[in-house]
Amino acid sequence: MSSQPRCPHCRHFLYLDTLVCPNCEAELGFHMLSRQFYGLRNNRTVIAERTWYTCSNRDWACNWLVRDDAPAGRCFSCRLTRTRPAADDTVALQKLASTEEAKRRLILQLASLGLPIVGWDLKPGGLGFDLISSLTDGRPVMIGHANGIITIDLAESLDDRREALRVRLGEPYRTILGHLRHEVGHYYQNVLLTDDAAWAQCRAMFGDERASYQDALKRHYAMGAPENWHESFISEYATMHPWEDFAETFAHYLHITGTLQTAAAIGIRLDAAVTSLRDADVVPRESYEDEPIQRLLTDWEWMSQAFNRINRSMGFRDLYPFELVAPVRRKLGFMHEIVTKAPLTSEEQMAMAAPWDEERT
Numbered sequence: 001m002s003s004q005p006r007c008p009h010c011r012h013f014l015y016l017d018t019l020v021c022p023n024c025e026a027e028l029g030f031h032m033l034s035r036q037f038y039g040l041r042n043n044r045t046v047i048a049e050r051t052w053y054t055c056s057n058r059d060w061a062c063n064w065l066v067r068d069d070a071p072a073g074r075c076f077s078c079r080l081t082r083t084r085p086a087a088d089d090t091v092a093l094q095k096l097a098s099t100e101e102a103k104r105r106l107i108l109q110l111a112s113l114g115l116p117i118v119g120w121d122l123k124p125g126g127l128g129f130d131l132i133s134s135l136t137d138g139r140p141v142m143i144g145h146a147n148g149i150i151t152i153d154l155a156e157s158l159d160d161r162r163e164a165l166r167v168r169l170g171e172p173y174r175t176i177l178g179h180l181r182h183e184v185g186h187y188y189q190n191v192l193l194t195d196d197a198a199w200a201q202c203r204a205m206f207g208d209e210r211a212s213y214q215d216a217l218k219r220h221y222a223m224g225a226p227e228n229w230h231e232s233f234i235s236e237y238a239t240m241h242p243w244e245d246f247a248e249t250f251a252h253y254l255h256i257t258g259t260l261q262t263a264a265a266i267g268i269r270l271d272a273a274v275t276s277l278r279d280a281d282v283v284p285r286e287s288y289e290d291e292p293i294q295r296l297l298t299d300w301e302w303m304s305q306a307f308n309r310i311n312r313s314m315g316f317r318d319l320y321p322f323e324l325v326a327p328v329r330r331k332l333g334f335m336h337e338i339v340t341k342a343p344l345t346s347e348e349q350m351a352m353a354a355p356w357d358e359e360r361t
């Protein structure tokens with residue numbers, strides 16, 4: 001069974017951001033809980049005897065559906081956006097649309113991993129997004145995370161700016177989705193590590209996060225990463241401070257599981273007869289929740305090599321330009337452990353099951 005999204009009318013394959021079926025031209029809305037597209041009539045559809053409407057940000061390309069009782073008609077993802085450009089800043093709003101698309105992909109992945117998502121408007125320290133542009137008034141916007149709120153500079157959705165930064169910083173990979181996956185790692189470090197034992201394990205793996213961040217920042221930008229960083233870290237940035245190592249590793253856990261999930265949904269598998277180094281096909285899974293980390297990493301080793309070769313055949317850089325050395329694999333194992341055992345408290349379960357029930361008092 002594949003959960004590849006398809007048009008409900010003509011069964012054509014759809015991308016996650018589809019608004020109108022490219023084959024039969026039906027207006028479509030995406031229902032996040034079932035991960036399925038529904039056909040719309042007068043901007044609405046009926047799912048399980050309830051009416052669902054298009055999100056009020058549909059003009060800015062949001063294709064998610066909202067239940068009839070959602071306040072302000074904003075979908076679960078749009079509601080998590082705390083700050084956005086002013087209504088008359090249409091240049092910034094255009095960039096917002098592509099950033100929101102990456103954010104919806106993130107939210108969908110967090111939900112399918114079973115991670116709790118409690119919005120900033122429901123709980124202090126809850127997850128929220130300030131999506132603002134440094135081009136609006138020329139003031140710099142620091143991409144980062146503080147107390148549940150993730151700040152993204154929408155100017156980074158411009159290819160020339162982002163690519164210039166990537167080259168200047170010597171990074172092999174820089175995308176808005178990558179920023180979101182990194183910053184949400186900071187958020188989940190506090191959410192998922194709930195007792196002293198978990199923090200002790202985390203410190204043994206990533207180092208003591210109580211070390212001065214300011215000193216680390218200064219040192220990193222003055223001296224750069226240590227020469228041998230790739231022997232124990234996934235990226236140069238991860239060497240800066242234990243917080244950053246955690247967030248970088250978390251981002252890679254999302255890169256890997258997200259890409260394998262897509263591969264599984266499409267039905268991609270590697271034939272053992274062709275790979276010939278293995279006696280069984282490589283079959284990616286939509287979920288690795290019940291699998292050991294070794295299975296996840298072995299599948300990824302094969303699949304990422306295949307994807308890199310596909311990219312090279314089009315003259316692109318590698319899809320996954322990273323090396324997973326043994327210490328990084330152990331850190332990813334730690335992520336697998338805390339993500340698959342993520343405790344859903346009853347309040348959080350409620351928020352997950354019915355994220356539209358905002359009018360709880």
Ligand SMILES: [Zn+2]
Binds near residue numbers: 007010011012024
């Ligand atoms: Zn169609």
Ligand SMILES: [Zn+2]
Binds near residue numbers: 058
């Ligand atoms: Zn929306």
Ligand SMILES: [Zn+2]
Binds near residue numbers: 183186243244
């Ligand atoms: Zn960070």
